[in-house]
Amino acid sequence: MIKDHHLVDVFIGVDVGKSNHHAVALDRNGKKLLDKALPQDEAELRGIIASLTRHGTLLLVVDQPATIGALPIAVAQAEGILVGYLPGLAMRRIADLHPGEAKTDARDAAIIAEAARTMPHTLRAIALADEQAAELSMLCGFDDDLAKQATAASNRIRGLLTQIHPALERAIGPHLDHRAMAELLVRYPTPDAQRKAGQTRVAVLLRKFAPRAGKRWAAEVFTALGEQTVVVSGTGAAGIVLPQLAAQLVQLRTSRAKILARVEELVEAHPLHLVLTSMPAVGVRTEARIITEIVGKEFASAGHLASYSGFAPVTWRSGTSIRGDHSSRKGNKVLKRALFLSAFAALKDPVSRAYYDRKRAEGKRHNQALIALARRRCDVLFAMLRDMTLYEPPQLRAA
Structure with missing residues (x-):
């Protein structure tokens, strides 16, 4: 208005x-x-x-x-x-x-x-x-693009490894989010190249980027190499593609780290930093999204904020045949994703976990319980921003 x-x-x-x-x-x-x-x-x-x-x-x-x-x-x-x-x-x-x-x-x-x-x-x-919000919006949007590209590159690497050596994919794939495994594929992309390098050399390379896990991962890689002796068609081409994909993955994650460092500087300098981070499971990226998507907009009530975030339930009623509630497909999808992931991370908080367990006990599925938790956290967030107060667990407020 x-x-x-x-x-x-x-x-x-x-x-x-x-x-x-x-x-x-x-x-x-x-x-x-x-x-x-x-x-x-x-x-x-x-x-x-x-x-x-x-x-x-x-x-x-x-x-x-x-x-x-x-x-x-x-x-x-x-x-x-x-x-x-x-x-x-x-x-x-x-x-x-x-x-x-x-x-x-x-x-x-x-x-x-x-x-x-x-x-x-x-x-x-x-x-x-708001200059800070404008810069955060641009950086967060770019970070989202980098994250999608990194996911695509990682999935492509795992797909190629599954094609040429499934056992090796089972050893490398789960740890591909760590730079050590990407660097391994940059240097030694094929099973034959890794065998020729030897377990000791591979362990030295992995320990350079993963000091604690490098030796164990090298052992797992060579155990996997021993499970397959045949060379699958396309392995030679994979040896050309894999190092480029791995190098791209390293670069994308390096870029994300630089973006995150700047985002962290901006959110720490924002007046709402202490208020927002007092809430459990609100990290740098979630805080940045709250600042860019909520701050500066007016919401008459917590329900309006929940509707804007896409967490307000939609009721279907048509005669006696169609009855029920479902989550909205509208709302700010960027904000909805950030708050949903934040609610998932908040399961480590005892208060949030208790609420989630209560919803599960009521018969709700995992995602339904998480949406209910995110909706409840929207109410708390609205009150925090309205009153400019830090988060307080329910038992402290009751005291």
Whole structure:
């Protein structure tokens, strides 16, 4: 909801694009004041705003507040006018109410402007940019991309090892998240190369990166090598692919470590650091996601936060044949994943574990119990952020 909506005289709807936007401006009576395309250019955007200020207070609304919509928002905020955005789902539903099926920038901009004028409840406010949150958002997004690439590389390595030497995959695969095994495949990618290197040399290499486990892992590798004597077709090609995949995996994890170090610096400097980390199982990455996805947004209640996070249950009722509740498929998927994984990690906390066990005893499956725990933690998180207080276990609050 946009504050001071009743004071706005001109509603500017902007359908943003990579290189060009389209803007439509309406006054409070619905009269069209502007309808034109404009480039992704600061001077042009400032010119549009300046030409409309004579009509009164302005509100600029975009359909994408990040990425390609970042420049219009920044320019509007620099000019001191109100800024908001129309969520994509609301945009699609409102578009269905307008005649015609055409999909054009001009039509979309007109729909945004009309929604801003007549349906203020559909709009979301955009606060002034928080530099820390903006940097965290970019770094976390890049870290997510690196994590997906690392998972793909790891799965590909395990697939190739399973193809050419299943026993060796059983020895290396479970430890592939450790740099030692990736370095082993960079240096000695095939079973024959590892045999020629010898157990002592392999152990020295592994102990360089895993001092405690290196010798034991080397023994496991050579035990596995002894379980297969035939050479499977494709082993030669795997010897070319495996070291490159392993080197890629090492590089990806090195990059993630650098990103994590910077993320850690940013979250430790954030005013909410002590509040957020006082909650069990809220680590650096979870804290960063809470800052980027929750902080700066307004939630009327814990239920609103749970709905935004995708943890509010959805009830199905249709006559007597369809009855039940299920978890929502909507909400902020990035935040939902972060809070779900945090709830899983919180099972080491006695209070969280007791709640999880109680839900399991009620007949809920593992994932259902975890979702229930994440929903409960949403309530606690809302109260912590609302009151700016540290987490307190229930028994301490009762005392």
